[in-house]
Every structure is written in C-alpha cells, then in structure tokens.
Amino acid sequence: MAYLAPQEFVAKMIDAGESKVFMSTRDTLIRAFMAGAILALAAAFAVTVTVQTGQPLVGAILFPVGFCLLYLLGFDLLTGVFTLVPLALIDRRPGVTAGGMLRNWTLVFFGNFAGALLVAVMMAIIFTYGFTEAPNAVGQRIGTIGEGRTVGYAAHGAAGMLTLFIRGVLCNWMVSTGVVAAMMSTSVSGKVIAMWMPIMVFFYMGFEHSIVNMYLFPSGLMLGGQFSFMDYMLWNEIPTVLGNLVGGITFVGLTLYSTHARTAPKRGLPAPAPAAHYAPAE
Secondary structure, rough: EEOOOOHHHHHHHHHHHHHHHOOOHHHHHHHHHHHHHHHHHHHHHHHHHHHHOHHHHHHHHOHHHHHHHHHHOOOOOOHHHHHHHHHHOOOOOOOOOOHHHHHHHHHHHHHHHHHHHHHHHHHHHHHHHHOOOOHHHHHHHHHHHHHHHHHHHHHHHHHHHHHHHHHEEEEEEEHHHHHHHHOEEOOOOHHHHHHEEEHHHHHHHHHOHHHHHHHHHHHHOOOOOOOOOHHHHHHHHHHHHHHHHHHHHHHHHHHHHHHOOOEEEEEOOOOOOOOOOOOOOO
C-alpha cells in the first residue's frame, strides 16, 4: 500500500482541481450523473441494512462501498469538487478562473441530482411494487428521514438552521478527507482503506451530505413523507450545500494547501557557537 507524502498528494489535489475546470461539459455531466446514482444506491443499501438489522452502525460500516466505487471509477461528487477546484484557482493555474470554477460546480450539482433522482424513482418503484401498494418498511423509514431532517429542523427555527449548517460543514470535512485519502496511496487496497474511515464517520454521525440528500428526500416525497419540496430545498438542500462548501474548502482544501503546498518559511536556527581557540602548550 504505497503511501505518498503530503506534499505529493496535495500536488495531485491541485492538478485534479485544474483538470476538472477544463473538462468538457459532456464528461463533467456523465461523471457527476454516475457519481450521484452510485452514491444513491449506497444510501438505499445502508438504510435497508439498518432497517433489517436494527443496527445503524452496520449500515454506516457498509455505506462507504458506494463512495469507494465511484471514486475508483473516476466519477465526481459536488462535495469533492468543492474542495479540489478552488485550489487550482488559489494556485493561479493558467486559465483557471472563478467563472470556470462556478461552471464546474453547477454542472456537477445538476449531474449529481439527476443521477440520485433516477435511483430515487427506481427504488420507490421497488419499495411500492410500482406504486400499487403502501411502501415497505424501508420505504417508510426513508419517508420519516425526510420529515425529521426538514420540518424537524424548521421546528427549531434559527437554531435548527444553524444545526443543519454545522452538520453540513462537519460532513464535508469528513467526506473531503475521504476524497484526499484516495490520493494518499497508489494501490487499490490502500485507497479503499483510507477512504472508508472518514465516510463511515460521517454517515454514522448523521451529518448532512448534499448528494445523499438528493436521493433520500425526493425518494421520501414519493413514499409519503409529510414534507414539501420547498421544505426540502429551504430546510435541507440549500443550507447543506453551503455547509458542505465551507467544510470542504476550509478544513481540508485550504489547510492542506497552506501547510504542504505553500509551507511557511522555517524558523531560523541559532548561529553555531564560535570554535574555541587554544594556545599551544609550551
């Protein structure tokens, strides 16, 4: 499991951010669509495991399989590009502009949403036998998740919004650490082990991930959740996206960049003491 030094994988982070800015619209959308779809399937899998075993920890341990797969396949999540692309701008890579960064973020957002929404429709069909009967136990659980994490926050007003935002920040602190962890090793096993740990933490702790929510909440609406699309956008998706942005760039991107790519000058060492001179013995 060959390990790369921080200076090496931070250089890879900047290079990755630069390449995403210049990626074609087609490729950006395809990679974002597939990332959203695979992560949505992993979320459906984790909720199913949690409901069937009654053990949330088991679902959290298994959820990272989707994250690992999508990054090994070279697909992109909004949470990842929030961290990587700004580094290319800060590093003043030629041709990288704020407009190019915002273009990438926008395309990835809509690609992720489309992929997650497709899986939400497919899974809702499975949970209800094509909308011909009430949702099964897993479908009912997804509906209650949507209620608790929209109107549940709204019931607390500004304090609920602050809690939601902070959960978004903490989420992408962990998720972006997983993105970076994939660059720490040159072997598949090393990448998977490094990615698995922070993703498991975020999922078990119930932090808010904008792309996971692109699956859970539209799916919840289809499965009878007692909340509206506007509840979802105002009391989850928008604040979560903002929290994910702050968490990824602040606690992962900028910290690693500032200390490993733009390391501060070392403090001066004390000057060596002058050599002692001894008179020759007579």
